[in-house]
Amino acid sequence: MSLKAISLASLLFLAWLPTWAQYSLQGIVADSNHQLLTNMHIALSGTTGQVYNTVTGKAGRFAFDKLPQGTYTLKVNGMGYSADSMQINLIKDTFVTVTLKPVPTELKGATIMATKPVFEKKIDRFVFNVQNTGLVIGNNVWDVLKQTPLVNARESGTLSILGLQGVSVYINNRRSILSGRDLQQYLNNLPADNITSIEVITVPSSKYEAGNPGGIINILLKKDESIGLNGSINIADRQATYNTPGGGLQLNYRNRKFGQQLMVNGSSRRAYFYNDNVINYLGNTQQQELIHNQTIKKPENSIGLSTSVDYTINPSSALGATIDFRTTHSNDYNSGFNEINAPGQKQLYTNTNPETRNTNFLSLNLNYQYLDKKHKREFAVSADYFNYQNNQQAEFFSYNKQTPEIVHNGNRTDTRQLINNYAIKADYNQLVLKNVKMETGIRFSHTRTNNLLAFDNFSNGNWIPNHLRSNDFTYQEWISAAYISLYKKINKHLEIKAGARLEQTNLKNRLTTAKEFHDQHYINVFPTAYINYTVNDNNTLSFSMKSDIRRPAYAQLNPFIFVISDKYLVKGNPELSPSNSIMMELAYTMYHDYIFMARYTKSTRLFEQIAIVIPPDTTLLDRFNYGNADNWSLVSVINKSIIKERWKISLSNTLTLQRQQVDAPQTHIRTRDYLYMCNLSQQFTNLFGSKIDxxxxxxxxxxxxxANSEISGFGEVGIGFTRNIPAHNLSVSFYAGDIFNTQRLKHFYTTNDLSVSDMTGFSDTRYVRLSIVKKIGSNKVKTVRKKDPGNSEEANRTR
Structure with a gap:
């Protein structure tokens, strides 16, 4: 079936989807700022004189079921709000939204309106109060992230804040170990009406682990005390060149003291990629090489399971535990050809490179929390462990076109990676000196990675071990950290916050076969400072500053050499040093709808994958600390309702001047570039009265x-539709991604002293997706208490 046919069928399905049951009336009650209102009294009276009464729940919802057909009067009132009423002709299932106006309260000559803004600036973060908006109805958490100001959530699973990669995602102040598509699938299974707010932290404080160069997104979920079992089921199907089905199950159980959450999700991903790389060697050979590679995933199967429990010991103490497990199995078929053109000769080789990968990830967390409300102090401690296993087998064969029956170059690799991490952390908060909030804590972690490579050459029909290329690499890391942070509100206009984080790191690398040893020891201090000045209710000015570090992922330290094609190799570098950065940000927020920012970031000892030439005609992609960079950015954000309760936009623009000083093997350049990024998100509610958002x-x-690489400009446009059926706690969504196919091709330009590379990459980005979410049990989902694990930074470095 073609994409066009699937799109048309899905839209018709959404537009004419029946509601099955009859005569139910459901709705939500909100104020003029879209804040959902609880405990509002609802009275429904019919022409027969029968009166039905209820109150709104914690999500502002109310419902009447099994109502006779007829005309009804709906009256809504509650403390602090003016009463409202409406006439309803009930001839089918009906969903309504009631907007109440707050009653002004006079206090010493001042009029106080008890409303909370949808988007607000706090001293160290931006807060998007999602529960105050209609986004919570029928959507999932990932859908809401796509509408969150400052955030760019792409359907590929990539998250960024103002275009900066390396974003860490927290859920209820606990850092998620998932990333990319795994994280996206997890958030797709969380109903949006569980969200209270989303915090966008562009400059994380010293409380958070070092290593958040892109900032933090903290998703805060409700903690309803509903008793019993509830949850949701999610199924989805994605069609691009190949089909990718997926789905998930979320269950929540709670009694008076005990709560548990279980989430299971899985997918079977199929995809297609290819790239054409033209390399011109500038040496005496004057040689040109065309490398074509294509990859077919057939398929990549993944299953994830997560469960969290908490037990309330007493009103002040609670225990919690979390287990996360994910397993992935993939079969990739890689093939291609090399065309080598040199003066007076031309050679053509064909390549095959099938690859199998099995990955398992297990994470355990045990935590205890003590809260003393009377003395305003809190203590929390957690112990963590994770185990990561990655086993990969690949075979590479190259054939000369003139003698296709003879193997020109053949090798196979069996790579096994094992990572173990142990961590413990403790945090303590207390109010000191009457009005100064102090946060302090310590953390210790130990990571050990074992990497084994068995490399064989193919010769005369036999596999012969290559002891020079086979290797055994061990990496160990010890990190000890302590932090302190102090916050004080000087007066109603001015508040300040300052802190520092001290980290000591010891590293040991052992390349057993080659008998190479590399040790590093360093101490870092990461200061943070914040000043927030509230001019009035509509204008806020703030300044933030912090120092941070970016450590290499464990795979980037692996020195093993992998063959991509006959003369194209990839390896890691165990001698990589972490990069350091200092960032300053000046922000002005106006009417909670407009944000203007100026940012400066200076980064040193940056590291990246850089292409170098092994003379005369082989390219090696190796990793190096290549130099420094300065970035000056101007940012504007508009987050505004164009038509009240109907059309809302979020528009961000970022203009950056980037200067680089690159000093790496075969590359010594200075660059100056202007970079522009734009994100536009639009939300339409009840489109043309169709009940489709x-x-x-x-x-x-x-x-x-x-460094010395440039990726050409690219864009993406996606459109989605959602139909909610409140009577059955059901929602159906259709999404079309990259509808203009603008991300299909990207150009990568790379230069060094000995070669120039121009690569065109194809990604299978245009697709359609149909998903169905069904809630089961109570609509009020209890979110199990979670604490930030002590090894989340290390866990994310396994990616």
Whole structure:
């Protein structure tokens, strides 16, 4: 079936989807700022004189079931709000939204309106109060992230804040070990009406672990005390060149003292990629090489399971535990050809490179929390462990076109990676000196990775072990950290916060076969400072500053050499040093709808994958600390309702001047580039009275420059539709991603002293997706208490 046919069928399905049951009336009650209102009294009276009464729940919802057909009067009132009423002709299932106006309260000559803004600036973060909006109805958490100001959530699973990669995601102040598509699938299974707010932390404080160069997104979920079992079921199907089905189950159980949450999700991903790389060697050979590679995933199967429990010992103490497990199995078929053109000769080789990968990830967390409300102090301690296993087998064969029956070059690799991490952390908060909030804590972690490579050459029909290429690499890391942070509100206009984080790191690398040893020891201090000045209710000015570190992922330290094609190799570097950065940010927020920011970031000892030439005609992608960079950025954000309760937009623009000083093998350059990024998200509610909500999301990047490589500009536009059926706690969504196919091709330009590379990459980005979410049990989902694990930074470095 073609994409066009699937799109048409899905839209018709959404537009004419029946509601099955009859005569139910459901709705939500909100104020003029879209804050959902609880404990509002609802009275429904019919022409027969029968009166039905209820109150709104914690999500502002109310419901009447099995009502006779007829005309009804709906009256809503509650403390602090003016009463409202409406006439309803009930001839089918009906869903209504009631908006109440707050009653002004006079206090010493001042009029106080008890409302909370949808988007607000706090001293060290931006807060998007999602529960105050209609986004919580029928959507999932990932859908809401796509509408969150400052955040760019792409359907590929990539998250960024103002275009900066390396974003860490927290859920209820606990850092998620998932990333990319795994994280996206997890958030797709969380109903949006569980969210209270989303915090966007562009400059994380010293309380958070070092290593958050892109900032933090903290998703805060409700903690309803509903008793019993509830949850949701999610099924989805994604069609691009190949089909990718997926789904998930979420269950929540709670009694008076005990709560448990279980989440299971899985997918079977199929995809297609290819790239064409033209390399011109500038040495005496004057040689040109065309490398074509294509990859077919057939398929990549993954299953994830997560369960969290908490037990309330007494009103002040609670225990909690979390287990996360994910397993992935993939079969990739890689093939291609090399065309080598040199003066007076031409050679053509064909390549095959099938690859199998099995990955398992297990994470355990045990935590205890003590809260003393009377003395305003809190203590929390957690112990953590994770185990990561990655086993990969690949075979590479190259054939000369003139003698296709003879193997020109053949090798196979069996790579096994095992990572174990142990961590413990403790945090203590207390109010000191009457009005100064102090946060302090310590953390210890130990990581050990074992990497084994068995490399065989193919010769005369036999596999012969290559002891020079086979290797055994061991990496150990010890990190000890302590932090302190102090916050004080000087007066109603001015508040300040300052802190510092001290980290000591010891590293030991052992390349057993080659008998190479590399040790590193360093101490870092990461200061943070914040000043927030509230001019009035509509204007806020703030300044933030912090120092941070970015450590290499464990795979980037692995020195093993992998063959991509006959003359194209990839390896890691165990001698990589972490990069350091200092960032300053000046922000002005106006009417909670407009944000203007100026940012400066200076980064040193940056590391990245850089292409170098092994003379005369082999390219090696190795990793190096290549130099420094300065970035000056101007940012504007508009988050505003164009038509009240009907059309809302979020538009962000970022203009950056980037200067680089690159000093790496075969590359010594200075660059100066202007980079532009734009994100536009639009949300339409009850489109043309059809009960269908729609969204349009678009993004554009002028280009990206890293070290001696440049990625050409690209953009993406996606459109989605959602139909909610409140009577059955059901929602159906259709999404079309990259509808103009603008991300299909990207150009990568790389230069060094000995070669120039121009690569065109194809990604299978245009697709349609149909998903169905069914809630079961109570609509009020109890979210199990979670604490931030002590090894989340290390867990994310396994990716």
């Amino acid at each position: 729609a969204s349009i999301n678009g993004s554009y990047f002028s280009k990206m420059v890293t």
